[in-house]
Amino acid sequence: MHKKILILSAFTLLSSAVAITLKHERGTLDLKTPTKRVVALEYSFLDTLLALGVKPVGAALGTQGGDRGAPPYLAPRVQGIPATGSRAQPSLEMITASRPDLILADAFVHQSIYPQLAGIAPTAAFQSRRGSLEDLNAQTLAIGQLVGREAAARRLLAEQQALINKARTFAKKGAPPFVAAVATPKSLTVHTNESFVGSYLESLGRKNQLPAKDGQTQYEVSLEGLVALNPQTLVLFTAPDETPITDTWKKNPLWQKIAAVQRGRVYQLSRDNWTRGRGPLALRLMVAETIQSGLLQDAAPGREFRDQG
């Protein structure tokens, strides 16, 4: 949705104090000095902080309002981090009680409580949920600066680029475009080439079939809508503890009409790794999955990436 790249500007004022000025989605943030007392209200911020070696003083790890808690790959690393409510319903009181010097919020999910958050501590609002790969990389750098680990952030980004370059060599040239979609028990949401996963898969060398529609980088489609799109390759992001809506759709003979089904190119990847983490740690897992599953090579999916239904 927001093609706008975060404009970062770090000024070294005097030789002693390093003040940071950061333009974000809701204004400009001034920090006199980098801080490690951070509250992360999205999993991508949590992932980024942990990748930078900073343990936040609070994170939205709660399970209310439809949230399922931290993605499993982060679970061992978040022990000891206090939960400040869920992403959908952050507890302003718990955030205050963790005495942060910086809050990282989502520009979309947390827009209605941004004034309250800013009242507790300086708050940076980023396009995390609706951000593209470009946006999230810019955020990694910004967060690195805010916590005083800019060098580490640059290193992470360089490693990531190297990994992507390596992965690209696996990608089959001229393979047909894909449709990537998150399947929950209630709905199927396709992710366009401006969404995070959509743009990420493109950066690995496969083409996304769908552009953004009316400024929406992701939108819901019905079975009829999916059949009308008739993708050659279908990438489904599902969670192991949920029954995705596609399991019901598979019983419909129409499912067999989808080109990707006929070609045997329906991949089931982990929703937890792909659409919930969205940080440097998740990105490594994602690259691995695209190669292991055979997606990049346009090969038939391996057993654990086939649908289990």
Place this chain on the structure above:
Amino acid sequence: MKVAHAAAQNVPLLQTPKYTDRRALVIGALLLAATVGLGILALGLGAVRTPAADVVEVLLGRGDKLTRQLVLELRAPRVAVALLTGAMFAASGTMLQGVIRNPLASPDIIGVGAGAGLAATLFLLAWPSAPPGGFPWAALAGAWAGFGLVLLLSREWGRRSGNTLHPVRLALVGVAVAAALGAAQQLVLVRAPDGLGAALSFLTGTVYGADAVRVARVWPWALVLLPAALLCSRTLDVLNLGEDLATSLGTRVGAARLFCLTVAVALAGAAVTGAGILSFVGLLAPHLARLLVGARHARVLPTALLLGALLVLAADTLGRALLPPIEVPAGIFTTLVGAPYFLFLLRRTQ
């Protein structure tokens, strides 16, 4: 007079000895004490435990920084919004019931709330970067439009005699207009960018997320309008006597009515921008007040204000203390209590 006088139905004689000034004062004091007590309790309740002693310390101007922040910056605005909007809805309902002489009148029933909600939605949609101060004005315009529509549609054009508004009919037209405006709002929201729905979620009647900004949005209105409402109490008493008698007492009925209605609608419109549509508060509070202190508005209005404030504060406190961290919006509680009372009233209204 065709329509039985609403309040006089409950209270056969306006000056029964049962309802004295002293009684009203005692009841007022009790309600005030209950409100203050509940307010302090509400300041102590939250996701982070704060011992009562620490809360009292903070209120006395001492206490540690964290507790101060929790109590004064997070909980106090919420309590303030609950109290203010509760009092405003109650005052609005009392005045509407007095002017229209309709026991079923209440800002949410006669289209004021729905009008304000639709106008607020359209305003944010048309002008997303509008200054926050403009929001209440838009809601106010919508409140008037909704109310005007209801009055216009429920009036008996044919017969000039009495100029009466049949109470049940007015209420039904109000409900129908509210349904129409609500449906229009839904339709607008379907096509709106997805952030807008979230920004307006509080319109359904909740105090969650109320902050200093929202207090600042509401309190200037309360500061002007609540005293104005209290000043109207004599006028309301006179209006209550019926048009003929009021005229013979030297009241310019038309102007008095218009002024009272203006204040009532403005109160409801401003309250909607604070906590959304808290259903049935404006209906319940005046009735309870009349049961407690009789029919004279000089007593009813202050009592109703306190009752409304207490009701909304209780609903909100219960909503967040019942099953934390789940928050049950205050509007749901007021409906669960208010709708049965409305049915009870309807059962007895001619």
Place this chain on the structure above:
Amino acid sequence: MNRLAFLPLGLAALVAAVLASLALGASDIPLREVVELLFHPDGSTESLVIQTLRLPRTLVAALAGAGLGVSGLMLQAVTRNPLADPGILGVEAGGALAILALVVFFPAAPAGWFVPVAFLGGTLAALVAYSVARGVGITPLRLALAGVAVASLVGAASRTLQLLWEERAQGALFALSGSVAGRTWEQVGQVAPWLLAGLLAALLLTPRLNVLALGEDVARGLGARTEQDSALITGLGVLLAAGSVSVVGPIGFVGLIVPHAARALMGPDHRLSLPFCALLGAAFLIAADIAARLIDRPAETPVGILVAAAGAPFFVLLARRIGRR
């Protein structure tokens, strides 16, 4: 013009609506192809879209529309109240709450229970509204207002259940949605017997409905057992509404607009207006659903929102007209 001529017109409207509903959607299918595929399914993608997605959805809309329309007509006749609509009287909200409660508290309950449970909930809501309105003498306005208040109370209870049992309530969201999107043959099978039987029974009862609509005194004078007949017809009206709610959720004002239109065109004789009302209700809801899926294609808009926006102004005008003597 002979009123009987409207019946084939209504039928034609229904057929046109069904064909349009089968042709329009995420991808449009030419009308000639639709007709051909309808009778000679060939297993192609278009054929399967029609057979497995659009046909069940259209049938659900048709059944629910007919059920709600006839339900409104019967309730209006038996209460002699032009404002009687299963939505306004709280029947739909009561049915939806009952299904929600069933799913939340008895998650193992089979889907076959939805209609009977919704019937129970709808009946309860209607009884409360009726007993309140009867307090000092029942009038159309009082009954309608009581119904609206009951509906708002029941709605608050539904929201509370949803909030407190967020996970479990998921299974009942369809009953609160006011939408026909994604309905399957399985769901058609669940409600079709109830609704078809109810519509047939309604058709058979039209002579008694005519007698009742004359007023209780006249009806009694004509030798009708009025109380028994009233109860039977009211029950049938609630059942039709409950059947609709248990597959599409509350959709307001269909039972208000359609009967009025049917009576305006067909006159007071229910032997004519009732079947016409069924045709019109079905055609109306199908047409509204077509609009609902085209308005934000390929995303779906709940048809209930569209119908409410179209129907509420009519409710306003009716409420205004009824009070005037």
